Amino acid sequence: MATMKKDKSKTRVSPYNDKELEFFRETLLNKRKETEKEIESLQNALGESIKNLSEESSDASDAADSGPLPHSKGEKYKLYTRQRDFLWELNNALDRIENKTYGICKVTGKKISKQRLEELPHTQLSMDAEKKS
Numbered sequence: 387m388a389t390m391k392k393d394k395s396k397t398r399v400s401p402y403n404d405k406e407l408e409f410f411r412e413t414l415l416n417k418r419k420e421t422e423k424e425i426e427s428l429q430n431a432l433g434e435s436i437k438n439l440s441e442e443s444s445d446a447s448d449a450a451d452s453g454p455l456p457h458s459k460g461e462k463y464k465l466y467t468r469q470r471d472f473l474w475e476l477n478n479a480l481d482r483i484e485n486k487t488y489g490i491c492k493v494t495g496k497k498i499s500k501q502r503l504e505e506l507p508h509t510q511l512s513m514d515a516e517k518k519s
Contacts, residue, residue, distance in 0.1 A: 400486045401497040411483045413507045418476045421469055428466040432459070475508040482510075491515050 400407060482488040489498050493515035502513060511519070 389508065395456040400483075400488045400490065402500075403488045406442055406500070407483050407486070410488060410503060410507055411480065413504070414476050414480050414483070417492060417507065418473065418480070421473045421476060425466065425469050428469065430461055432466060472508070478511075493518075 402410070422476060479488065486498075490496070490505060491498050491512035491514075492510040494512055496512055496514075498509060498512045
């Protein structure tokens with residue numbers, strides 16, 4: 387039987403059964419693993435870029451005065467930040483599965499379609515709520 391979790395003044399229970407929740411859990415775990423690998427790769431690339439920048443400069447103040455990171459390094463950092471945020475969303479979705487509150491729109495309180503969750507397993511918005519925002 388599904389465990390209930392208090393959310394403000396309402397009690398919500400996932401509209402999906404345990405088998406369906408397990409499917410989404412596996413999907414999220416796979417996405418999390420891919421995202422963690424990408425984050426690690428980006429961290430390594432950023433670290434290498436910073437190391438190279440330091441080696442190219444004979445004086446630390448010259449490096450600080452040279453301005454922002456070149457475009458490619460800035461883009462890597464943006465992607466790193468985006469992936470880190472995505473990882474946070476994936477972990478929150480896994481928590482909702484654990485709490486049996488997964489698949490409920492945080493705006494409407496209605497079921498998020500299985501098709502939408504298959505495409506965006508971390509989403510908390512139904513299509514109706516997404517269109518209104």
